[in-house]
Amino acid sequence: MVSAVQKTKWLGKSWQFLECVGSTQDVAKEWALSGAPHGAIVVADMQTHGRGRVGRSWFSPPGKNLYFTAALQLPHSHPPLGTLSLLVGVAVAEALRKFDAKVFVKWANDVVSESGRKLAGILIEGFESVPQKVWALVGVGINVNLAENEFPDDLKPTATSLRIICGRELDRFEVLAEVLCSLEFWWEKWAGNEIASLLQAYERLDWLRGKRVRTILPNGAMIEGIAQGITADGELRLILPDGTEQRLVTGDVSVREAVS
Numbered sequence: 463m464v465s466a467v468q469k470t471k472w473l474g475k476s477w478q479f480l481e482c483v484g485s486t487q488d489v490a491k492e493w494a495l496s497g498a499p500h501g502a503i504v505v506a507d508m509q510t511h512g513r514g515r516v517g518r519s520w521f522s523p524p525g526k527n528l529y530f531t532a533a534l535q536l537p538h539s540h541p542p543l544g545t546l547s548l549l550v551g552v553a554v555a556e557a558l559r560k561f562d563a564k565v566f567v568k569w570a571n572d573v574v575s576e577s578g579r580k581l582a583g584i585l586i587e588g589f590e591s592v593p594q595k596v597w598a599l600v601g602v603g604i605n606v607n608l609a610e611n612e613f614p615d616d617l618k619p620t621a622t623s624l625r626i627i628c629g630r631e632l633d634r635f636e637v638l639a640e641v642l643c644s645l646e647f648w649w650e651k652w653a654g655n656e657i658a659s660l661l662q663a664y665e666r667l668d669w670l671r672g673k674r675v676r677t678i679l680p681n682g683a684m685i686e687g688i689a690q691g692i693t694a695d696g697e698l699r700l701i702l703p704d705g706t707e708q709r710l711v712t713g714d715v716s717v718r719e720a721v722s
């Protein structure tokens with residue numbers, strides 16, 4: 463673990479590595495409330511209640527994967543919050559590409575293989591510790607060394623791991639070191655309101671672009687359209703069959719036929 467935080471300037475310089483937690487998100491929140499510095503990270507070998515977006519759980523067995531939360535203080539002025547998850551997706555995907563894994567970002571919060579199987583998920587939770595001190599708890603789960611037969615049945619059709627993609631096992635802490643460096647780099651750009659390069663990086667890694675996708679709108683309506691990249695606010699642009707554009711602020715989109 464020590465080697466994982468040696469390449470960064472500030473991210474992860476305060477860290478905790480725990481054998482077993484409910485969720486690293488909760489430990490990081492407690493720590494932030496009791497004085498953790500900006501950039502503190504909580505890493506766990508396993509989670510008993512790893513959580514994903516929209517009330518889902520995150521499969522978190524021991525000894526195989528990476529589960530961490532970075533406690534980051536938002537600067538007073540920052541780009542639209544919708545771009546924060548893009549930042550983390552780009553940071554994780556670029557870091558994993560250092561291991562020759564051909565991975566992509568899938569709006570808004572996933573990192574996927576070429577065939578669209580998910581290997582990393584991102585959960586961002588915000589809270590205010592004292593007035594004016596707003597935190598983002600950036601939680602990242604990466605399937606590193608899971609073999610195909612180690613996924614639960616419900617995840618088998620849609621999930622993958624770095625090991626499956628790269629054809630070899632990887633050192634989890636080497637992966638963490640790259641992810642932290644990349645996250646630090648992109649956070650500095652984002653916090654400095656320089657998001658043009660982030661949007662360009664996202665475009666290079668955008669798995670959805672040009673694909674026919676489907677989503678359920680907050681009003682319950684199902685729509686289908688062609689993904690056309692994102693806006694500067696991090697919204698997904700869909701071109702509908704009648705040629706009009708629909709922008710999605712949040713939600714899940716599926717490209718079911720692309721998963722093989």
Ligand code: BTN
Nearest residue numbers: 485512513514515583584601603
């Ligand atoms: C998702 O894709 O739905 C997001 C998954 C996020 C999982 C990570 S693992 C580390 C951190 N702790 C959690 O409980 N969740 C996030």
